[in-house]
């Protein structure tokens with residue numbers, strides 16, 4: 001009976017989505033002739049076909065059928081200022097006139113100075129293209145600095161595309177999360193449970209070949225399970241005492257948890273940190289920032305010497321990314337001075353409360369983990385914990401998330417993240433909460449529970 005209800009619900013949701021998006025369907029069919037799977041990245045596909053976008057403005061995004069959505073995808077997080085922030089767009093247009101790619105562009109210095117001002121650990125900075133590349137580089141720097149090999153990585157933490165990080169990225173399974181990752185690429189990766197300081201202490205005491213401990217402070221991929229301040233402080237103390245490099249992957253938390261990211265929020269300064277996404281508000285740029293003593297492991301320029309760490313890249317200082325990052329950091333500094341971080345975090349808390357209330361009023365179990373503009377929805381009555389939640393089935397989650405699109409809320413139904421930006425208004429938050437309620441009523445989710 002329940003299965004029948006679920007199949008009926010799924011059918012209704014898919015029909016509503018397809019009715020609203022016929023041009024996306026056509027474009028998907030065309031795209032599949034040339035583009036693998038019709039998309040430019042695995043995460044961009046969802047059933048029955050993805051929505052294709054034409055443009056965005058502020059908190060809104062528009063698809064090829066002319067539908068307007070409140071954008072709760074934020075292009076996976078970079079759009080911390082929403083779409084087309086005027087100061088960022090103007091800076092990019094202006095700077096592009098100088099050339100797409102210059103050698104040692106003047107802009108790179110200003111960009112590094114701003115990052116140095118904002119990020120507590122940023123005694124020295126290098127730019128790079130993506131979060132994945134930056135993570136690859138910092139681990140190499142940590143190994144070069146310590147002359148040790150292993151890294152401690154935590155279950156549920158995602159650090160991009162390098163083979164050594166593609167293990168247990170969203171669950172407790174100590175297996176590669178992708179085909180094509182040779183087992184030997186994971187030989188130097190030690191997996192530990194996050195939020196368990198004794199596990200880290202034991203490992204550091206028994207294994208003298210640990211170069212670095214790497215972490216995404218909020219554990220975004222695993223579903224947003226942030227640690228306590230005490231855990232972070234103790235992690236800092238343990239690593240410092242043993243000469244192990246502490247690496248914060250701030251690709252998501254950077255500029256979001258606070259202007260100075262997780263370091264500022266927790267008051268804990270790592271040795272190295274990585275920035276991407278929010279750094280350039282959609283422009284393509286990532287950064288490595290760190291303590292000078294550790295960053296000096298890198299060769300090049302005045303530091304050139306034998307056996308130094310190699311770190312370089314053709315597009316590391318492209319004009320568009322640098323211009324976008326400079327403008328973004330200036331805007332974020334202003335927003336911080338104006339108290340807008342507090343208001344932004346207040347809107348995130350309101351979304352969590354409103355969405356949870358919408359489900360509970362209708363008798364449906366729910367938890368929404370709120371990670372400063374990354375909010376993860378779980379449809380279950382079970383007490384919240386990463387270990388429990390990463391293993392549960394949520395058969396109605398996908399149709400529920402897809403049903404939000406025809407209601408005017410854009411989200412990827414494959415990952416239950418609601419991503420907010422400074423561009424989202426109080427009215428947007430109320431509209432999202434209303435869309436959740438009307439979707440639950442329209443499709444009688446309770447009956448299929």
Ligand SMILES: Cc1ncc(COP(=O)(O)O)c(C=O)c1O
Pocket residue numbers: 076129130131132133135158159160161216220249250251252276277
């Ligand atoms: C915490 C974290 N680290 C690293 C990355 C990789 O960044 P990129 O996709 O820019 O390579 C991501 C991407 O989502 C991320 O969320």
